[in-house]
Amino acid sequence: MNQITTKFQIQVINQDQEFFCSSDNSLLVGMERFNSGCIDVGCRGGGCGVCKIKVIEGEFTSKRMSKAHISEEDLEQGIVLACRIFPASDMKIEAELTQLPRVAND
């Protein structure tokens, strides 16, 4: 049996959207499972940089992100890769969909 996991509410404030994500999914995978398109999906592994977001509010844990896309200064400003952070509370984020046009056959 799987443990029951809490789903946190993730508000994408600049797009007026929200989705729900458990602490064992990255924000990006949580968003995909919710069938939302509010963050661009690339490699899902912290390497390509297309899922860059800004955390405005909320707690999270994170895995290593490519230094080519996220610098120390980015981290200080809450700029992270959505595929490498895992929510630990409800969150408010900002995401721009400018980096990658929607994949036509997704």
Next chain:
Amino acid sequence: MKKGVMRPGHIQLRVLDMEEALKHYRDLIGLIEVERDPQGRVYLKGWTEVDKFSVVLREADEPGMDFVSYKVLDNETLNKLHQELIEYGCNTEEIPAGELNGCGRRIRFDSPTGHMFEIFAEKEQTGKWGVSNVNPEAWPRGLKGMKATRFDHCLLYGNNIAGTIDLFQKILGFDLAEQVLDDEGTRIAGFLSVSMKAHDVAFIEHPEPGKFHHASFFLNTWEDVLRAADLISMEDVSLDIGPTRHGLTHGKTIYFFDPSGNRSEVFCEGDYHYPDHEPVTWTTEELGKAIFYHDRVLNDRFLTVLT
């Protein structure tokens, strides 16, 4: 013209977490873990490869490719090509034997697209994994995951692919097997072969230099590609696209990402190339079909997501 370059020898990839990367390359793709060196790099190979290793993983804070290396016939060829690379205008560096365990002296050189390449002549030959060279059985027991047979090729993105393709043709003796030409006749993709394979390396024009698109591993059958797709779902691995077929080279393929975001491919079949073959040309009008023969639409993630 053949210049004594035989085949892809090894590729060194950067990963964010070594143990996660090994779950991908060893347990999922099914490469054999050969050894680890004092720097913490891990060496792997496909089971049919006779040389000691073909993939080297290095933990770093930025994924991507360090270099890809090609094996040449002998030391005389290595010295001759080194000289020609210098005359061509490459910056070259001699990497002493043993810097990679079991590998002889390597000549590293830069390229117009910003990628680092190497050639070498000698590497310890440990033979195919799990089968003898005398009266060999069909395949070894104990293979894992997708049971990839060999590291086959990589696709690299960078600016000025014309320059790097010229270098590979003139100095290293690769042939242009397939290409994509835009409306003005400019080559935006080139697939190069140094063997009978449809490609041993491929390049796509892109504004940023030195980018890595994928490393590809060979499977024997379409059934194996479908089984690879099953494993990708079972293990909840990040899927890019497939199983499907390419128009370019006509290989049957699936793309997915390693846990650091480097793209992997496993594929089977596809066209073959001899030195007297004219390059096969795809036009940008049919680019969707050239890349994914069934979907026939351009897939932005496939074209733009790189490490």
